Amino acid sequence: MSIIFDHVTHKYQEGTTMEKTALDDINLVINDGEFIGLIGHTGSGKSTLIQHMNGLLKPTSGTIYVDGEDIMEKDYSMKKLRSRVGLVFQYPEHQLFEETVVKDVQFGPKNLGLKQLEVQYRAFEALKSVGIGDDLLDASPFELSGGQKRRVAIAGVLAMKPNVLILDEPTAGLDPAGRDEILGLISKIHRESGITVILVSHSMEDVADYVDRIIVMNNATVALEGPPKAVFMHEEELKAMGLSVPQVTSIARNLAAKGLEIREDTITIEEAKEELLKIYRRATF
Ligand code: ADP
Ligand code: MG
Secondary structure (H helix, E strand, O other): OOEEEEEEEEEEOOOOOOOEEEEEEEEEEEOOOOEEEEEEOOOOOHHHHHHHHOOOOOOOEEEEEEOOEEOOOOOOOHHHHHHHEEEEOOOHHHHOOOOOHHHHHHHHHHHOOOOHHHHHHHHHHHHHHOOOOHHHOOOOHHHOOHHHHHHHHHHHHHOOOOOEEEEEOOOOOOOHHHHHHHHHHHHHHHHHHOOEEEEEEOOHHHHHOOOOEEEEEEOOEEEEEEOHHHHOOOHHHHHHOOOOOOHHHHHHHHHHHOOOOOOOOOOOHHHHHHHHHHHHHHHHO
C-alpha cells in the first residue's frame, strides 16, 4: 500500500497567537513493503506526520493519497483507512485496559465487526508473532513486564491485519536489551509479513541496522532521505539538527581521516568487524 504526501502543511491552532506549523509543505512517497526509519529531533514533526497517515490529523493544506485515493474525499472510509494503517502510539502499554491479555488483543478485530472465530484466530496469531506464549493469554496485562506489555499492545494493532504498521518511538523508555528485543521483533514482522513498516525514532542507532530508507525530519520539513549509508554521510548536517550518526560510523570516519583504509560508510558493528579484520589481515600477512 503506497502513501503519498503532496504539499502537505499542518498548522496547530491556526489563526491564533499560538499558531504552530508542525508540517511545512511535505512531499513524500512511501512505497508498498518498504521498511522506513523516520528520524528527527523532538518537536521536528514526526508524530504529526504519522497521524496524518491514518486520518487522525487532517492537513491544513495539501493532499494525502493512500493507494491512489485522496483520503480527505467526502466518501472515503476513515474506518477502512484505520484498519489498513495501524498506528502504535508512544508508550502504547498505557492504553491496555481489558482484564486479560487476549481480550485486549481481540478488541480491535472485534470492532471491525469480524466473526468471533476470526477474532480469536487473529488474536492468537498476533500474540504468537510478538512472542507472547499461551501461558500469558489469560493473565492481566498489568501483571506483565514492561517489554511484554509493549508487545501485547503491538499485537493489538497487528490483529487488525494492517497493510502499513507505524510505530511511534517504540523503544522509548526501554533498556538496551529491551530496545534490541523490540527492534528485532519489528524487523521480523517486516521480514515475515512483507507489510510496510514505519519506525519512528530520535535515534539513528535504532534504525541503522534494519531499515531500507531513512527519512530525516527537521523543523517541520523533510531534511534528508535515502538509504542509511547515504544519509549517514551527512554527519555535519545531522549534527546541526541535533542528531548523530551511529557511533560505529563516526569511529570509521575518524579512522579513515587518520589514513586507515576503512570504509567510511560502515554503519553496523558487523560491517566494522569485517573492515577491521581486513586491516588486521593485511597487516599480518
Ligand atoms: P515530534 O514527534 O517529532 O517530537 P510533534 O509532531 O509532536 O514532533 O510536534 C511538532 C511540533 O508541533 C512541536 O513544536 C510541538 O510542540 C507542536 N505540537 C504538537 N502537538 C501539538 C498540539 N496538539 N498543539 C499545538 N502544538 C503542537
Ligand atoms: Mg513524537
